Amino acid sequence: MLDKIRKLLGVKDIPEEVTPLYRGARSEREALALLKEARRRDEQRRRRAIQDLEVFGSMEEELLEEGKGEVSESRRLMLARRIKEIRGKVEELNGRIENIYNKRVAIFNEHIGSLETVLELTTEELPDKKTMEEMAIRARELLENLEKSKELAQGIAQTQEPPQPDEEEKKILREMERRADLDLEKAEIEKIGADAEKPETVEPEPKSKERRKEAPEPEEKPEIEFED
Amino acid sequence: MTTRVQAPRRPSALSRAEALVAEEQFFERLRARLNALQGIFNPLEGRMYDASARHRTTRTLEDRAAEVKAAIKRLAERDLMKVYEEMPKGVVETTGISHKELLGPRSVKVVVAGASFSPADDLIREGRSGRAIGAEELARLRDRIVTHPGVFHYIGAFATTSWDPGCRAVLTGPNYLVALVDRVESAWRTFYSPDTRWRGAARVFDITSEEEKIEAVQRLVRRRPFALLMDEMTEDYVFEELGYPIPIIREAFERVASEDRFVRFDTGTRPYRLVRVYG
Numbered sequence: 001m002l003d004k005i006r007k008l009l010g011v012k013d014i015p016e017e018v019t020p021l022y023r024g025a026r027s028e029r030e031a032l033a034l035l036k037e038a039r040r041r042d043e044q045r046r047r048r049a050i051q052d053l054e055v056f057g058s059m060e061e062e063l064l065e066e067g068k069g070e071v072s073e074s075r076r077l078m079l080a081r082r083i084k085e086i087r088g089k090v091e092e093l094n095g096r097i098e099n100i101y102n103k104r105v106a107i108f109n110e111h112i113g114s115l116e117t118v119l120e121l122t123t124e125e126l127p128d129k130k131t132m133e134e135m136a137i138r139a140r141e142l143l144e145n146l147e148k149s150k151e152l153a154q155g156i157a158q159t160q161e162p163p164q165p166d167e168e169e170k171k172i173l174r175e176m177e178r179r180a181d182l183d184l185e186k187a188e189i190e191k192i193g194a195d196a197e198k199p200e201t202v203e204p205e206p207k208s209k210e211r212r213k214e215a216p217e218p219e220e221k222p223e224i225e226f227e228d
Numbered sequence: 229m230t231t232r233v234q235a236p237r238r239p240s241a242l243s244r245a246e247a248l249v250a251e252e253q254f255f256e257r258l259r260a261r262l263n264a265l266q267g268i269f270n271p272l273e274g275r276m277y278d279a280s281a282r283h284r285t286t287r288t289l290e291d292r293a294a295e296v297k298a299a300i301k302r303l304a305e306r307d308l309m310k311v312y313e314e315m316p317k318g319v320v321e322t323t324g325i326s327h328k329e330l331l332g333p334r335s336v337k338v339v340v341a342g343a344s345f346s347p348a349d350d351l352i353r354e355g356r357s358g359r360a361i362g363a364e365e366l367a368r369l370r371d372r373i374v375t376h377p378g379v380f381h382y383i384g385a386f387a388t389t390s391w392d393p394g395c396r397a398v399l400t401g402p403n404y405l406v407a408l409v410d411r412v413e414s415a416w417r418t419f420y421s422p423d424t425r426w427r428g429a430a431r432v433f434d435i436t437s438e439e440e441k442i443e444a445v446q447r448l449v450r451r452r453p454f455a456l457l458m459d460e461m462t463e464d465y466v467f468e469e470l471g472y473p474i475p476i477i478r479e480a481f482e483r484v485a486s487e488d489r490f491v492r493f494d495t496g497t498r499p500y501r502l503v504r505v506y507g
Contacts, residue, residue: 045506048490052504055453089457096506 001025008118009111017107032115039108046101049093056093060086241358244314244351247388250411251316251344254386257416257435258321258342262286265432268325270338270380271425272403277337279325285336289320289372296348303352316346316388322373339381340432341373346388361387363394366406374404380425384409384418384433396421407433413451415444417471441472445480449491449502456491462501 005022006014014022021038025031060083067079127135165173242250268279277283296315304311320343324336345365350357366385374381381404385391391408399406399421407430408419416436420426436444445466455461463477470477481502485493492505 041507045490049506052453052457055457059454085458 001027001031004028005031005115008122009114015107017104018111028115028119032112032119035108035112035115039105039112042101042104042108046097046105049097049101053090053093053097056086056090060090241356242351242389243356244311244316247316247346247351247357248314250388251319251346251386254344254409254435255319255321255342258384258432261432261435262323262340265340268338268340268382268429269425269427271427272378272380273337275337277325277327279338283325283327284323285326286321286323289322292318292320299348300352303349311352315348315351316344318346318348319344320369320373324379336376336379339373339376339379340429341381341383342386343369343373343383344386344388345369358389360390360392361395362392363398366391366395367398370398370404370406374401377403379403381405382426382429382432383407386410391419405429409433409435412469413444413448415447415470416440417469419471438476441470441476442480442483444470445472445477446484449480449484456502457504459501459503461503462499464499465501 002014002019002022005028006012008028018035018038021034022031025034063079063083063086067076067083070076070079262279262284263281265279267276269276296317297312300308300311300315320341322339322341325338325340326334326336328334345361347357347359347361350359369385370383373383383404383406385406386409388410390410390412395408396419399408400423405421405423405425407421410417418433418435420430420433448466448469449456449461452461455465463474463481466472466477466480467474478500481493481500484502485491489507490505492503494501494503
């Protein structure tokens with residue numbers, strides 16, 4: 001199992017912290033489970049040790065406070081010895097946390113991460129030929145459906161254009177146009193008639209102004225002026 | 229080699245109501261013990277007497293409540309009635325075990341007494357106190373109970389706070405034996421003066437069941453993690469703290485070790501102890 005893991009992870013050496021776990025495992029999955037369990041145990045130990053450090057810390061604080069106000073020299077010495085013992089234990093515990101638990105948890109994390117990735121990659125198999133054919137058919141069907149949907153969508157878009165008149169409506173429309181033309185013709189005839197009667201009529205003030213405005217037109221210079 | 233220095237353990241201060249509850253619980257338990265009592269030994273005569281219900285007469289010393297009332301009048305500024313209701317009353321209950329000889333009147337041969345002590349002045353003034361009860365106070369009340377030289381007296385003295393170590397000097401006399409009862413870490417603790425005259429009578433003041441004792445030891449271990457971390461949670465340490473028999477302490481140690489994977493019951497060296505292990 002150890003060689004297999006070495007090959008899987010692509011490493012030459014496996015740390016001694018995890019070697020027994022790999023040796024005891026019958027499969028990669030089992031090795032992963034063992035690693036996770038070992039990490040959980042070490043994390044618990046580390047948590048316990050940290051809680052104990054807090055107990056030591058508070059007791060050291062209490063003893064220091066007591067020693068501060070102590071007048072008896074022998075009692076002060078006893079307190080100092082006690083604090084020394086506590087500090088020794090704290091040092092030992094810190095060493096344990098740093099050199100054992102932190103180190104081991106880091107190794108476990110690394111191996112768990114690598115093993116999980118490797119297992120994911122190896123377990124994700126390619127589909128067989130039949131499945132691939134089915135997938136191709138399904139893709140084609142999907143494309144066809146997509147095409148149909150597109151056409152349908154275009155159809156929906158056309159109906160959104162202004163409605164086209166039918167024959168009867170076209171006839172009516174033509175009739176409307178004819179009438180409009182007739183009205184225009186009438187208006188023109190009336191206008192011509194009116195122009196013929198103009199000299200006899202006295203134009204009101206504004207109209208004379210218009211005329212004054214219109215008057216300069218004949219005096220307008222031609223675009224091309226000839227030299228004298 | 230370790231320097232056995234503990235941070236000074238200040239007795240936790242008790243409120244009036246807490247002291248009253250403790251007092252009531254003490255007498256409740258003492259009465260239950262007395263009811264279960266079948267016979268009692270009189271060291272003066274070297275004889276056992278029938279202590280069943282028909283031979284027992286219980287009375288209460290009423291003037292103790294009057295003392296509390298007087299102290300309240302003297303010290304409390306307002307709400308006197310409320311303060312009195314909350315206060316432990318310093319109850320003294322005596323149970324006389326009488327016997328009638330073939331020729332002669334019925335007379336009391338043995339007295340089993342329970343007496344409660346509280347730092348009344350502090351409780352009245354401040355509402356709380358953790359002051360230990362002193363030997364003088366104990367001796368004063370003892371003398372009020374031990375009035376007949378021909379009668380033997382077993383006295384269970386209960387302090388709602390704790391006992392001053394000096395009290396251990398006034399626990400034995402020609403016709404009396406006193407057991408000191410108090411509470412540590414919510415556990416009942418009884419200290420007997422070492423005396424052969426106790427015989428079975430000591431059980432009267434041992435007011436906790438075996439299971440309660442085991443639980444009390446487990447609680448003590450939980451609440452004193454420092455002693456465990458310094459490898460000082462020994463059976464002797466617990467015995468000094470709670471006064472429980474060593475087999476009960478060992479049983480409790482075994483349970484603690486079986487429930488906590490970071491604790492091991494070390495029986496390799498004496499005294500047996502609990503030690504921290506990280507597995």
